[in-house]
Amino acid sequence: MPLFSFLLFVIITSFTPGPNNIMAMAFANKHGLGKSVRFSFGVGTGFFVIILLCSVFNIVLTRVMPIIEFPLTILGVGYMLYLAYKILMSKDSDGEKEEEHQSFFLIGVLLQFVNPKGILFGITVVATFILPYYDSYFSYLLFALFLGAVGVTSTFSWGLFGSVFQKLLIQYRKQFNIVMAALLVYSAFSILVN
Secondary structure, three states: OOHHHHHHHHHHHHHOOOHHHHHHHHHHHHHOHHHHHHHHHHHHHHHHHHHHHHHHOHHHHHHHHHHHHHHHHHHHHHHHHHHHHHHHHOOOOOOOOHHHHHOHHHHHHHHHHOOHHHHHHHHHHHHHHHOOOOOOHHHHHHHHHHHHHHHHHHHHHHHHHHHHOHHHHHHOHHHHHHHHHHHHHHHHHHHHHO
């Protein structure tokens, strides 16, 4: 396997703005880093499952992809627009319930199943870098663990950014929310254009 190309692809794709990273930054800004860590672990867990599924069922997915591509895209775009709306309309977190914070992990997991960027990344990385060079289920498991860990790292990095600049961002919460919502809308529509 061309290791440098694999790592370059994984790092660039994982650390560029997308729904996971934008949501991690927004959650950390609004709720603090400690509470948004759950979201990062949810992203990593969901991504681990996506990579495993892509590894095990890659041939089936590529045959079915033309059939499911459009509904998956519409579902993903719709969910990202919903998240953008929620960010845009969010208020200060003082009156929020703790149960909402506990759902961050589940939100992170479920986002992976409607995140076309993540799914297409999974299919691409598996088909290009894993399946041509490895054929054991154990190697698929190791790659899924590695890529899940990269997912946690990238979303945590963006969450850390949101947390470090939390005081500044609180002053400009409305403007920050507008920018984050606009980035999610951009992500959603860029998926439709491609």
